[in-house]
Amino acid sequence: MRTALGLVWTIAWKDLRCELRAAGGIITMVLLGFLVVLVFSFCLESAARESASARSGILWAAFLFPGLVAVGRSFEGEKEVQCLEGLLLCPVDRSLIYLGKLLSSTILCWGSGLVVLVFFTALYNVGLGWEWPALLGIMLLLAAGLSAVGTLAAAVTVGVQARGALLSVLVLPLLVPLLVAAARCSVVLLGSEPWSGLGLWPVLMAIYDVVFVAVGIAIFEFVVE
Amino acid sequence: MDDLVRRRRSVLAAWGMVTGAIMALAAVAALFLAPREGEMGEVQRLFYFHMPCAWVALGLAITCVFGFSIAYLVTRNLRYDRIAAAAAEIGVMFTTITLITGSLWAKPVWGVYWTWEPRLTTTLILWFIYVGYLLLRWVAAPGHKRARLAAVYGVVGWVDVPIVFLSIWWWRTVHPRILGSGGFAIAGSMAWVLALCLAAFTLLFVYLLVLRVRILNLSSLLAEREAQAEDEGVEK
Known part of the structure; x- marks a missing residue:
């Protein structure tokens, strides 16, 4: 009998392997x-580029674009070759499928963000x-x-017209609290301000993540039934 | 059956007339009877329409969308889905009016049309969530699937609104506040006018909701009958 964690990882690893084999998606992101x-x-202007708030804006915009593509892809491949039905036939709880998709999206977003951060660090002399x-x-x-909300929105928009744009329109307003918090944190970190300036922002982000993962687990079954 | 329909229609018509009368009374009270506010002058009278619109958009409409979305998911009755859809449409309309009247008020009082104040920003984000909800309904094919997906987004959007408000509120307290809160003490007679306007807009919301739900019910019935007629035609 496999543990729930093992099942979640199996689903996530399946998605990650698909992405790695068809590497075009990751490279594009x-x-x-x-x-x-x-x-x-x-x-x-060069003077404006020096300000910590402008830099954090650039960093998060550069993170978001590929991130939205990553969450959009989590159900795209399933739909194309009608694998979604197969996945839903698995004798596992639907919430585990959500968690697996969530995990693979998070790893993809974070991984592409990591590469972008390396590029950003080189161009903008971020402290190491x-x-x-x-x-x-x-x-x-x-x-x-992003993955918690995005996976739900991606599942909701499977098969509707103008999917890519609609996904962004649905997800971005919901992400506002996270973006505000991330921008506040990065202004402190990129501006070499004392870390006490971070305050409770990372806590707010963690609370947001927990709330929306919980909502996703509770509601995912209704999306894919 | 016909009796019931007729009775419903007359109740709705009576409700409409009462709402119209109270709306007219509220307009007269706000424009002529309420005392002139000392600092802001006549522009403060916008408040009597602005705040009730915000109450309808941020209080009533979104709670209806959330409540009836949950009701749909539990019962799978498409009637609840139509009520949630109607509430979202009314929500978009009143959120838009709230944003426009707020900007018109802010210009003479604060000197700018827009400021990133928590209430304003949350209202704008809510507008985007409502529009996203309607867009989703628009692009998906009608039926239980659309109802299910829209209900899910309705629930997620409702959960998000308080977190948005909290984050923007924190954000603004970190930044120096250049502009004042724009608040003012409400005198006794002002409170009466405001209460009247709130009552009028609440009645208006219920009236519009019932009317819109009726239209949605009828158009879904019509689509059903048309499909039925087409099937029968094919059989013959």
């Missing part, structure tokens, strides 16, 4: 992130001290929240 960083760099892992931690909280 990472390139999209790089391009967002570049486009913003061209749009801002404790700020770097701290930024990665904030990015993980953001990736988890």
Whole structure:
């Protein structure tokens, strides 16, 4: 008998393996992130680029674009070859399927965010001290929240017209609390301010993640029945 | 059956007339009877329409969307789905009016049309959530699947609103507040006018909701009958 955790990992690993085999998706996502960083760099004057708030704006925009693509892909492949029905026939609780999809999306978002952060660090001289892992931690909280809401929205929008744009329109307003919190944290970290400035923002992000993962577990069954 | 329909219609018509009368009374009270506010002057009278609109949009409509979405998911009765849809449509309309009247009020009082104040920003985000909900209904094919998906988004959106408010409120307390809160003490007679306006807009919300739900019910019945007629035609 496999444990619930094992089942979640099996579903997540299946998705990740699909992504790794058809590497085009991951490469496109990472390139999209790089391009967002570049486009913003061209749009801002050099003095404006130095401010911590402008930099954190660029970082999160460059994270969000590939992130939205990643959550959108989590059900796209399933639909194309009608695997969704097969997945739903698995003799496991539907909430475990949600958690598996959530885990694979989080890893994809966070992974592409990590590569974007390396690129961003090189272009914007981000401090390589404790700020770097701290930024990665904030990015993980953001990736988890984006995936929690995004996986639900991706499942909701399977098969409807103009899916990509609709997914963004549905997800972005819901993400506002996370984005506000992530931007506040990164302004402190990128501006070399004392870490006490982080305050309760990471806690707010963690609460958001827990609330929406719980909502997702409770409601996912209704989406895919 | 016909008696019931007729009785319902006359109740609705009476409700409409009462709502219209109270709306007219509220308009007269807000524009002429309420005392002129000392600092802001005449522009403060917008408040008597602005706040009730916000009450309908952020209080009544979203609670209806949430409540009837849950009711649909539990009972699978499409009637509840139509009520949630009607409430969302009315919600978009009143959120838009709230944003516009708020901006018109803010310009003379604060000197700008828009500021990132928690209530304003939350209202704007709520507008996007309502519109997203309606867009989702628009692109999905009618039926139980659409009802299910919309209900899920209705529930998730409702859970999000308090967290949005909390985060924006924290955000603004971190930043220096350039603008005042724009608050003012409500005198006794002002409170009466406000209460009258709140009552009028609540009645209006219920009236619009019932009317819209009736239209949605009828159009779904019509679609059903048309499909039935088509099937029978094919059989012949």
